[in-house]
Amino acid sequence: MLIRSADLDAIWAGRVDILFRRWTRPTVKTGGTLVTAKGVLAIDAVDVVTLAAVSTDDLRRAGFADLAALETWLDKGKPGALHRIQVRPGEADPRIALRESMDDLDAVEPALARLDARGAWTEQMLLLIEAYPGRLAQSLADEVGLDKLKLKAKVRQLKALGLTESLEIGYRLAPRGAALLARRRSIASA
Known part of the structure; x- marks a missing residue:
């Protein structure tokens, strides 16, 4: 899973702890980790969700102002089911x-x-x-x-x-x- 540098900065600063991706098959799993440029990212949960199920709190925790902003961002992504990924900084790289x-x-x-x-x-x-x-x-x-x-x-x-x-x-x-x-x-x- 590729994560933009600005998003990694927001995760390590504590402003973001949810990511959204469209996948036909997830590339991370609950309980796994991902080595990033900032360090090891802990994957706490990976859930398939619908846009209707995305809460205002989810949007805030993912750094989106509203659902329209998430939809615009997702339009740039791949086809597939929408996944909500809960993350947190793990150990140093x-x-x-x-x-x-x-x-x-x-x-x-x-x-x-x-x-x-x-x-x-x-x-x-x-x-x-x-x-x-x-x-x-x-x-x-x-x-x-x-x-x-x-x-x-x-x-x-x-x-x-x-x-x-x-x-x-x-x-x-x-x-x-x-x-x-x-x-x-x-x-x-x-």
Whole structure:
């Protein structure tokens, strides 16, 4: 489930604790979590509702002035049943601390080797992000001849290892990713 940055800010500030989505099949479940740019989001409830069942309190808690504002916003979304998702900030994103950690860089290499097992791509992606921080994902995908969604999936795998981080637009190497590349360069030049 994608959540706009402004909505994440409102959730962490305590102004929003309900989200609405139209889904043919929910992408989150009650009791689950979702890792976001702000941290881990706890999913307290996921319910199918009708527009008629959406209360004034629901609208306020979702940051909408009225039902017409919600309907206008939903018209931009996908078809499917309307879902009301109750959320709250959970724990801090564990990837944030990992991005700064220079411990166990040796353990990253086997993880990258596993990702490269069906075709080497991790170093190319790290070098691409290093060369073009903040560049649109589509532009990066075009640079390496990948579909944008496939590129994003690869970057998420690197992010899970603490090597990259998302920006408002594009990505950049995390300090951990920069240290890994520097170490590789040092070994190659030795």
